[in-house]
Structure formats: structure tokens, C-alpha cells
Amino acid sequence: MRVGVCSTLAVLAVLGAVGAWALARTASISDHLVGVRSPALVEAVRLENSLVNQETGVRGYGLTGRREFLEPYTQGVADERAAVARLRRLVGDEPAARADLDRVLDRAEAWQARVARPVVAAQGAEAGRVLEGAGGGKGPFDAVRTSLQEQQRHLTEERAGTSDDLADTRRLRNGVFTAIAAVILLVAALIFEGLRRGVTTPLERLGADARLVAQGHFTRPIAATGPADLRRLAGDVEAMRQRMVGQLEFSEKARTLLDEQAAELRRSNAELEQFAYVASHDLQEPLRKVASFCQLLQRRYGDGLDERAHQYIGFAVDGANRMQVLINDLLAFSRVGRVHNDHDTVDLEAVLEATLDTLSVPVEESGAEITHDPLPTVVGDRTQLGMLWQNLVSNAVKFRAPDRRPAVHVSAERDGDVWRFAVTDNGIGIGPEYTEKVFALFQRLHTREAYPGTGIGLAMxxxxxxxxxxxxxxxxxxxxxxxxxxxxxxxxxxxSRTTVSAGTGRPAS
Known part of the structure; x- marks a missing residue:
């Protein structure tokens, strides 16, 4: 294959060089024909016309003796000089053409010296006698005519020869380019056949095997045929197939293990549900009994108890109540994403208003002013989003500053594919060092006596x-x-909705 490619390139290089030479040769001959041969012949004709005009003017003056008949002679002399200058520039590199031009000029000069200038120099009727004395000037001017005809014949022959050379060069050029086209077509046909046998057919076979594998026949091996590159590609595809088979086997084992883990997780969730039931009923029942009997003991035997005993009973009742609250909060935390998991369109405006109705007592007691931007509709669980608003708003009211009236504002703005909400208050604030700590379970920044709670709200x-x-x-x-x-x-x-003032949770007027 390499030998064929190199041979083809060598033939194309030779043909290209010949074609380039033919093009250059054609352009050179064409330029010479258009720029030298044809203009030289035209100038030779103009030179003849200028000399004929001179002879006509001299003859007319000699016959009439009137000076106005010399006008063609005067114009002919000027035209002769211009034509001679152009001819010398055009045939300057050709000795034969220069010799023809010099012969014409020598004979023209002889005619000028013998006939033209003496007649022009004579006055009136004397010009006729001078012309008759020169024999009418016919002999010398016939010699000029003969040299002009020889010059034009030679220029015509040179022009015809150049045209023949141009035609020959054009035929050579056309033949070369025809040969180049034929070689290119032959090479294209050979390349097409080579590609079909060496590339297309092996690729089709490789593609068919790959499609079978893609359809699920993972055990079918990929055959390696064709050139070395295609064999390497087939080997890579075969390695990929084997790796895929290995990954499928691993995935099958992993899926089996995952099914086992899912079954174990379902069992664990069932146990967690049972624990939640026990925690919400069986664990709270002893706490309710402890609190109830302590209070009953205080009422029945209160007169016989000292102040320290009353204090101890109060501690026991408060501890039981706090344990109940803590258990309920832990249960609510564990149910997030497990029990309440009904995603639907939720109107946050309505959820916030319901939350403010629920918190109406602490809001009214604190005198808090709660406002919010128009709230959108999102997809989520209504119960959980209600718990979110309740924890954030209640925290904003609870952690209020003692020297100012609580003010809480809920803002909402669209930011690309998400809604960005903010609950802002004018309370005691959170230090920058605690911005992550407050979201952990049971993390409190203040004593229970200063601000009650279990420390689960922000974690939830x-x-x-x-x-x-x-x-x-x-x-x-x-x-x-x-x-x-x-x-x-x-x-x-x-x-878009109307901003509300939520001391009562209703639209502001």
C-alpha cells in the first residue's frame, strides 16, 4: 500500500510539474503574442501609413506649389517618429526585426534626402521642377514600399509562428491536465476499493458485533479483522465488552446485596415505627403518672411538707414535663421525610397564615409585628413546611430583645430555579461563631431558665x-x-400576593 501511494504521488508530482510548466509557457507565449507580436505588426502598418502620407504631401505640393498640401507630410513625419519609437521598444530584443526596421528607415532616409526635403525646401512653381528633376520620386519611394512590405511579411510570419506555439502549448497543457484528472480518478477508484475492502467491511462487521452486544448479547465476542488500527479498535471494544460483563456481574451481586440491605432497612424501619409508638405511648405514660402523682402528693399532703419538699416536687414535675416535650420533639424530628412525605403543590401564603393563627397567643403576648412579602407556591409536604414556619417564626418571637418590640419579616425572591426566603427579626441575634452550632441537635446558646426549649427546632x-x-x-x-x-x-x-401584617395574621389594610 505504501508503494502504491508513493508511486501515485510521484506520478502526480511529475504531471503537476509539467502542468505548471505548460501553464507558465502558455501564459508567456500569450503575453508575447498580445504584448509584442500583434502591437509590432500594428505599428509597422502605422509606419507605412505615415510614410505614404509624407509621399502624398510632397507629391501634392510639387504638383500645385501650394503650401497647405504639405500638411499630410508634416503629420506623417510626426507619426513616423512615434511609430519608430514604439517599434524599437517592441522589437528591441530581436535582431531580424531590428534589421528590417533599420532597412526601412535607411531607404526612407534616402527618399527624404533625394526627394522630400528638396521639394519641401523649394518655393512655389520651383517645387514642381525639383520634383520633375528627381524623376517624380517614384523609384526611391518604391524601394521604401518594398522594405515596408518585407518588414510586415516578416512580422506576420513571426506572429503566426507565435500563435502556432501558443496552440501547441495549450494542447500540451490540456493533455497534461487530462492525464492528471485520469490519474486522480484512477487513484480515487483504487482508494475507494481499498477502503471498502480494508476499512468499510471490517467496520461493518465490527458495528454488527457491537450492536448485538448493545442489544444484550454480552457473551458474543468482538471479532478483530482488517488493518492493524481496526484490529486494535476491535480489541479495545472487546476489552470494553469484557469489562462490561464483569461490571454486570458485580452489579448483579451488588443488587442482590442491596435487596438484602433494603429488606433489612425495611425491618429496621418497622422496628423504628414500633419504637416510635412505644415512645409516644408507653414511655410517656410513666412520665404522666410521675407528674400526676407528684402533684396529687403535693395537694393532699402539702400542709405537712416543708418548703424544700415542695421545691423537690416541683423539680420532679418540671423534669417529667420537659421529658415529655423532649420525647415529642424527638419523635417529630424522626418523622421528617419518613411519616410526612406527601409532595404536592403547597401555598406557602396559606401555610404561613395557619402558622400565625397557631402562634397567635405568644405573638399577642409579646406584641410582635410580623410582616411578609408575597409568598409563592412550591412543591413539598404541607405538614413539614408548616413545622418549618412554626419553628422559625416562634424562634424569632421567643429570642426577642428586652428593650424593643419584636419585629419579624419574611422575605421571598426568585433566584433562578429556586426561591430564596429569609426570616429576619430584631431580637438578640446569633453570633457568627454559632451560625453552624445552632443547627445541631440539643445545642443551646442560652440557659433553659432564660429561654425555654429543647434545642431541636433549628435542627428540624x-x-x-x-x-x-x-x-x-x-x-x-x-x-x-x-x-x-x-x-x-x-x-x-x-x-404574587399582598403583603400582610401578622399580629393577627390577616391582610393589612
Whole structure:
């Protein structure tokens, strides 16, 4: 194959060189014909016309003696000089043409000296006598005519020879390019046949095997045929098939293991559900009994107990109540994404209003002013989003500053494919060093006596937001209170509403 390619390239190189020479030769001869031969013949004719005009003017002056008949002679002399200058420039490199021109000029000069100038120099009727004395000037001017005819015949022959050379060169050029075209067609046919045998057919076979593998026949081997490159490609495809078979076997084993783990997870979830039931009923029942009997003991035997005993009973009742609250909060935290998991379109405006109705008592007691931007509709679980609003708004009201009236604002803005919400208050705020700590379970920044709670609220908020595909964080740059920012995926439709003031949770007038 390499020998064939090299031979073809050598033939094309030779033909290309000959073709380039033929093109250059054709252009050179054509330029010479157009730029030298034809103009030289034209100038020779003009030179003849200028000499004929001179002879006509001299003869007319000699016969009439009138000076106006010398006008053709005067113009002919000027035309002769111009034609001679152009002819010398055109035939300067050709000795024969220069010799012809010199012969014409010598004979013209002889006629000028013997006839033309003496007649022109004579006055009136004397010009006729001078002309008759020169025999009418016919003999010398016939010699000029003869040399002009020889010059034009030679120039015509040279022009015809150049035209023949141009025709021969054009035939050579056409033949060379025809040969080049034939060689190219032959090479194209050979290349096509070679590609069909060496590339197309092996590729079709390789493609057929690959399609069978793609259809699920993973055990079918890939045959390696054709040139070395295609054999290497087939080998790579075969290696990929073998690796795919290995990965399928591994995936099958992994799927079996995953099914076993899923069954184990279902069993574990069932046990977790049972534990949740026990925690919500059986574990809370002893706590209710402890609190009830302690209170009954205090009422029945209160007169016989000292102040320390009353204090101890109060501690026991408070501990039991806090344990109940903690268990309920832990149960609510565990149910996020497990029990409440009904994704549907949720009107956040309506959910927030319901939340504000639920929190109406602490809101009214604190005198908090709660406002919000128009809230959109999102896809999510209504119960969990209600828990999210309740925890964020209640925290904003609970952690209020003692020297000012609580003010809470809920903002919402579209940011590409998500809605960005912010709950901003003017309370005691959260230090930058605690912006991550507050989202951990049971993490409290204040004593229980100062601000009651279990420390689960913001952890539950993070779990709810992340379950819905969003993020939540505390804005560390906000001053004069706290700002909790979270995102939820957008549904693609904007929902504009009226801003409300939520001391009562109803639209502001």
C-alpha cells in the first residue's frame, strides 16, 4: 500500500510539474503574442501609413506649389517618429526585426534626402521642377514600399509562428491536465476499493458485533479483522465488552446485596415505627403518672411538707414535663421525610397564615409585628413546611430583645430555579461563631431558665429544608437581630400576593 501511494504521488508530482510548466509557457507565449507580436505588426502598418502620407504631401505640393498640401507630410513625419519609437521598444530584443526596421528607415532616409526635403525646401512653381528633376520620386519611394512590405511579411510570419506555439502549448497543457484528472480518478477508484475492502467491511462487521452486544448479547465476542488500527479498535471494544460483563456481574451481586440491605432497612424501619409508638405511648405514660402523682402528693399532703419538699416536687414535675416535650420533639424530628412525605403543590401564603393563627397567643403576648412579602407556591409536604414556619417564626418571637418590640419579616425572591426566603427579626441575634452550632441537635446558646426549649427546632428546620432539596443557613453579616435564610426549589410559576401584617395574621389594610 505504501508503494502504491508513493508511486501515485510521484506520478502526480511529475504531471503537476509539467502542468505548471505548460501553464507558465502558455501564459508567456500569450503575453508575447498580445504584448509584442500583434502591437509590432500594428505599428509597422502605422509606419507605412505615415510614410505614404509624407509621399502624398510632397507629391501634392510639387504638383500645385501650394503650401497647405504639405500638411499630410508634416503629420506623417510626426507619426513616423512615434511609430519608430514604439517599434524599437517592441522589437528591441530581436535582431531580424531590428534589421528590417533599420532597412526601412535607411531607404526612407534616402527618399527624404533625394526627394522630400528638396521639394519641401523649394518655393512655389520651383517645387514642381525639383520634383520633375528627381524623376517624380517614384523609384526611391518604391524601394521604401518594398522594405515596408518585407518588414510586415516578416512580422506576420513571426506572429503566426507565435500563435502556432501558443496552440501547441495549450494542447500540451490540456493533455497534461487530462492525464492528471485520469490519474486522480484512477487513484480515487483504487482508494475507494481499498477502503471498502480494508476499512468499510471490517467496520461493518465490527458495528454488527457491537450492536448485538448493545442489544444484550454480552457473551458474543468482538471479532478483530482488517488493518492493524481496526484490529486494535476491535480489541479495545472487546476489552470494553469484557469489562462490561464483569461490571454486570458485580452489579448483579451488588443488587442482590442491596435487596438484602433494603429488606433489612425495611425491618429496621418497622422496628423504628414500633419504637416510635412505644415512645409516644408507653414511655410517656410513666412520665404522666410521675407528674400526676407528684402533684396529687403535693395537694393532699402539702400542709405537712416543708418548703424544700415542695421545691423537690416541683423539680420532679418540671423534669417529667420537659421529658415529655423532649420525647415529642424527638419523635417529630424522626418523622421528617419518613411519616410526612406527601409532595404536592403547597401555598406557602396559606401555610404561613395557619402558622400565625397557631402562634397567635405568644405573638399577642409579646406584641410582635410580623410582616411578609408575597409568598409563592412550591412543591413539598404541607405538614413539614408548616413545622418549618412554626419553628422559625416562634424562634424569632421567643429570642426577642428586652428593650424593643419584636419585629419579624419574611422575605421571598426568585433566584433562578429556586426561591430564596429569609426570616429576619430584631431580637438578640446569633453570633457568627454559632451560625453552624445552632443547627445541631440539643445545642443551646442560652440557659433553659432564660429561654425555654429543647434545642431541636433549628435542627428540624435544616432536616425539613434539605429533605425538600434546599439549603438553610444563618446570615453572619446581619446585625441588629438574626436572619435565617433558606431556599426551596421553584415550580416555574410566580405567585404574587399582598403583603400582610401578622399580629393577627390577616391582610393589612
Amino acid at each position: 428546620c435544616r432536616k425539613i429544608v434539605e429533605f425538600h432539596g434546599g439549603t438553610i443557613a444563618v446570615d453572619p453579616e446581619h446585625e441588629g437581630g438574626a436572619r435565617v435564610v433558606f431556599t426551596l426549589p421553584a415550580t416555574g410559576a410566580d405567585d
